[in-house]
Amino acid sequence: MKGVDHLAHERNKTEFDVDAMKIVWAGSRHAFELSDRMARLVASDPAFQKDGRIRLGRKELFKNTLRKAAHAWKRILELHLTEEEAGWLRNFVDEPSFTDLHWGMFVPAIKGQGTDEQQQKWLPLAYKMQIIGSYAQTELGHGSNVQGLETTATFDPETDEFVIHSPTLTSSKWWPGGLGKVSTHAIVYARLITNGQEHGVHGFIVQLRSLDDHMPIPGITIGDIGMKFGNGAYNTMDNGVLTFDHIRIPRNQMLMRVLQVTREGKCVKSNVPRQLIYGTMVFVRQTIVADASTALARAVCIATRYSAVRRQFGSQDGGMETQVIDYKTQQSRLFPLLASAYAFRFVGEWLKWLYTDVTQRLQANDFSILPEAHACTAGLKSLTTTATADAIEECRKLCGGHGYLCASGLPELFAVYVPACTYEGDNVVLLLQVARFLMKTVSQLGSGKKPVGTTAYLGRVQDLLQCCCDVQTAEDWLKPSVVLEAFEARSARMCVARAQNLSKFENPEDGFAELSADLVEASVAHCQLIVVSKFIDKLQQDIPGKGVNRQLQNLCYIYALNLLHKYLGDFLSTGCITPKQASLANDQLRSLYSQIRPNAIALVDAFNYTDHYLGSVLGRYDGNVYPKLYEEAWKDPLNDSVVPDGYHEYIHPMLKQQLRNARL
Numbered sequence: 001m002k003g004v005d006h007l008a009h010e011r012n013k014t015e016f017d018v019d020a021m022k023i024v025w026a027g028s029r030h031a032f033e034l035s036d037r038m039a040r041l042v043a044s045d046p047a048f049q050k051d052g053r054i055r056l057g058r059k060e061l062f063k064n065t066l067r068k069a070a071h072a073w074k075r076i077l078e079l080h081l082t083e084e085e086a087g088w089l090r091n092f093v094d095e096p097s098f099t100d101l102h103w104g105m106f107v108p109a110i111k112g113q114g115t116d117e118q119q120q121k122w123l124p125l126a127y128k129m130q131i132i133g134s135y136a137q138t139e140l141g142h143g144s145n146v147q148g149l150e151t152t153a154t155f156d157p158e159t160d161e162f163v164i165h166s167p168t169l170t171s172s173k174w175w176p177g178g179l180g181k182v183s184t185h186a187i188v189y190a191r192l193i194t195n196g197q198e199h200g201v202h203g204f205i206v207q208l209r210s211l212d213d214h215m216p217i218p219g220i221t222i223g224d225i226g227m228k229f230g231n232g233a234y235n236t237m238d239n240g241v242l243t244f245d246h247i248r249i250p251r252n253q254m255l256m257r258v259l260q261v262t263r264e265g266k267c268v269k270s271n272v273p274r275q276l277i278y279g280t281m282v283f284v285r286q287t288i289v290a291d292a293s294t295a296l297a298r299a300v301c302i303a304t305r306y307s308a309v310r311r312q313f314g315s316q317d318g319g320m321e322t323q324v325i326d327y328k329t330q331q332s333r334l335f336p337l338l339a340s341a342y343a344f345r346f347v348g349e350w351l352k353w354l355y356t357d358v359t360q361r362l363q364a365n366d367f368s369i370l371p372e373a374h375a376c377t378a379g380l381k382s383l384t385t386t387a388t389a390d391a392i393e394e395c396r397k398l399c400g401g402h403g404y405l406c407a408s409g410l411p412e413l414f415a416v417y418v419p420a421c422t423y424e425g426d427n428v429v430l431l432l433q434v435a436r437f438l439m440k441t442v443s444q445l446g447s448g449k450k451p452v453g454t455t456a457y458l459g460r461v462q463d464l465l466q467c468c469c470d471v472q473t474a475e476d477w478l479k480p481s482v483v484l485e486a487f488e489a490r491s492a493r494m495c496v497a498r499a500q501n502l503s504k505f506e507n508p509e510d511g512f513a514e515l516s517a518d519l520v521e522a523s524v525a526h527c528q529l530i531v532v533s534k535f536i537d538k539l540q541q542d543i544p545g546k547g548v549n550r551q552l553q554n555l556c557y558i559y560a561l562n563l564l565h566k567y568l569g570d571f572l573s574t575g576c577i578t579p580k581q582a583s584l585a586n587d588q589l590r591s592l593y594s595q596i597r598p599n600a601i602a603l604v605d606a607f608n609y610t611d612h613y614l615g616s617v618l619g620r621y622d623g624n625v626y627p628k629l630y631e632e633a634w635k636d637p638l639n640d641s642v643v644p645d646g647y648h649e650y651i652h653p654m655l656k657q658q659l660r661n662a663r664l
């Protein structure tokens with residue numbers, strides 16, 4: 001049987017309406033139609049082809065990215081695409097570039113932290129790409145510790161300007177994307193100094209390069225920080241280094257929604273909390289959660305299709321060997337990742353809703369849910385990116401040797417994805433923020449303050465500390481209330497135990513530092529609970545399409561029960577479940593794998609990825625893996641000649657030498 005036939009046969013086994021699932025995955029019919037149209041537009045345009053990208057040298061690679069970004073912009077204008085359509089188009093071009101920072105951080109920073117006048121001045125320029133912006137926060141010496149940044153912005157009342165300066169080597173801006181070679185402007189984060197007094201870190205709009213000849217403004221030193229992990233991958237991005245030598249900017253280029261500096265250099269606080277200065281990070285972390293499901297789904301799509309095509313062992317009487325997807329070990333590694341892709345999709349959808357809600361409340365001067373929005377975006381960004389990076393690597397292993405070939409698409413996907421665990425906040429640093437939020441919530445329980453939102457369960461802490469899981473059969477694990485209670489009890493018990501340990505320290509900060517590894521575990525438990533509960537919420541919605549809800553239920557329980565299995569130590573040590581109940585959960589998990597098996601290919605088809613976007617010979621829609629892999633190998637430049645360059649210099653003399661030695 002040819003690869004082509006393998007997948008056709010697989011698709012015939014499907015027990016649900018794939019088109020309906022495509023809409024669930026996309027979020028709505030509108031989102032599906034729009035993303036589908038943009039994916040096809042990009043895939044059919046030769047200017048966006050990705051072949052051979054990993055073989056390009058840095059300069060060629062970078063220029064190629066500039067070409068694609070310019071072509072994308074041209075198409076956006078020609079076709080009068082909406083902002084939403086343009087975002088999808090850039091997404092399917094599938095190449096990190098300066099435009100990510102421009103649209104993803106520079107524009108949102110002005111929107112979130114700029115006054116109305118600042119928005120009116122700068123946004124039209126940015127929307128027309130008459131200026132290109134970056135987000136310059138991190139420095140050589142400090143990234144996580146934002147309040148430790150060293151760049152200064154000193155107000156000069158004589159000229160009504162700020163003087164932006166890099167006082168030390170470690171104050172050099174380091175990492176901002178798009179900065180190295182492209183951006184004309186940046187939001188630069190610096191310590192505000194007026195009348196000799198410091199007022200914390202704030203954002204400033206600074207022009208970096210001439211809009212005529214692209215040369216740096218005198219006093220600015222700027223360049224690329226060098227090659228990063230992997231071929232191709234994130235090297236399409238010009239992450240930059242930037243220093244200022246007393247650069248002057250007008251006073252009205254400080255983003256002043258949180259704090260205004262008057263003509264006299266007086267600081268006037270608005271009613272907006274200081275934390276709004278960190279608002280752009282909250283926005284981007286929320287988009288990163290949605291992106292995690294996309295990246296994870298790509299890897300899972302490749303590994304699932306290839307697992308159905310690939311056969312090893314089990315052949316009897318010269319018959320066909322077993323499809324590797326039928327091995328229980330393969331299923332127990334692959335299907336939880338498939339379930340995670342769906343889980344992250346739905347939690348990402350919910351987080352987007354939460355972010356929109358927070359934004360509306362902020363506009364109405366209601367800042368009450370900002371701490372929760374921060375904790376949720378930080379925690380879920382950390383949880384989903386860590387899981388996705390690990391999952392891409394697991395998918396590579398699931399594809400055996402061929403997964404290691406660049407033609408599988410997985411090495412590049414891993415290299416491009418893995419920095420998500422670091423950018424927008426190192427994942428451990430972010431979990432520590434969640435821990436602070438959780439410990440604060442627990443400490444306020446006694447005062448009668450009722451926790452709301454994602455921590456509402458902590459309001460039932462007394463019940464959760466005592467509850468006993470009443471699972472008696474494997475089927476009992478298919479009750480949403482049972483699963484939810486087990487996850488709530490585990491998280492509540494971990495939080496309370498950490499809070500009790502913290503209270504033994506005289507100085508809470510010392511305690512927090514000493515117990516930080518334990519605290520991070522409590523944050524993970526809390527974030528996993530959020531993902532499970534949002535998946536369960538999704539199942540309660542009226543989801544049309546034959547068999548769709550059933551598949552989603554199976555995926556939801558796979559996600560939850562696999563976590564229960566993986567973190568069994570937590571569940572057992574906190575007494576949430578018994579070893580017998582854990583064993584029943586495992587029995588149920590195996591049964592769920594069998595139920596998902598015939599639908600696996602259709603569940604990844606529902607992601608609706610084009611072959612162009614997947615960029616993988618192993619993950620091709622038609623399953624025609626071997627002939628294409630063979631074809632691909634011959635495209636390698638090493639195969640341009642039969643006898644390699646270097647033969648005459650290095651191989652031939654060696655062989656001759658051996659011959660001479662042999663004769664002696």
Ligand SMILES: CCCCCCCC/C=C\CCC/C=C/C(=O)SCCNC(=O)CCNC(=O)[C@H](O)C(C)(C)COP(=O)(O)OP(=O)(O)OC[C@H]1O[C@@H](n2cnc3c(N)ncnc32)[C@H](O)[C@@H]1OP(=O)(O)O
Pocket residue numbers: 087100101103104135137138143144145146147177275276278279281282284287370371374422423424425426429433436
């Ligand atoms: C349309 C297209 C879309 C495309 C989207 C593309 C996206 C692009 C994707 C990828 C490109 C990669 C680009 C990468 C960019 C970057 O990496 S930018 C740099 C990001 N840097 C960080 O994330 C730094 C991490 N550090 C921090 O966030 C903070 O410094 C800190 C760790 C939170 C510590 O802050 P601080 O020193 O102030 O410490 P605390 O005392 O702990 O906090 C004080 C109080 O503030 C609250 N807080 C902290 N952060 C926030 C926040 N973000 N929002 C709201 N509130 C916050 C904290 O809870 C404390 O509150 P409390 O006093 O009540 O306890």
Ligand SMILES: Cc1cc2nc3c(=O)[nH]c(=O)nc-3n(C[C@H](O)[C@H](O)[C@H](O)COP(=O)(O)OP(=O)(O)OC[C@H]3O[C@@H](n4cnc5c(N)ncnc54)[C@H](O)[C@@H]3O)c2cc1C
Pocket residue numbers: 101135136137138141142143144145174175176177234239419422423424425426427428429432
């Ligand atoms: C590809 C990429 C793109 C980026 N793009 C941008 C950009 O566009 N703009 C921008 O401004 N920045 C950007 N960054 C920088 C990024 O935001 C920072 O690297 C990130 O916030 C982590 O900070 P750091 O490098 O200072 O790590 P560090 O804080 O130095 O982390 C090093 C180690 O120390 C640990 N650690 C640090 N603090 C603590 C603590 N309090 N408790 C326990 N452990 C701790 C961390 O967990 C980590 O293991 C980018 C980075 C990358 C990799």
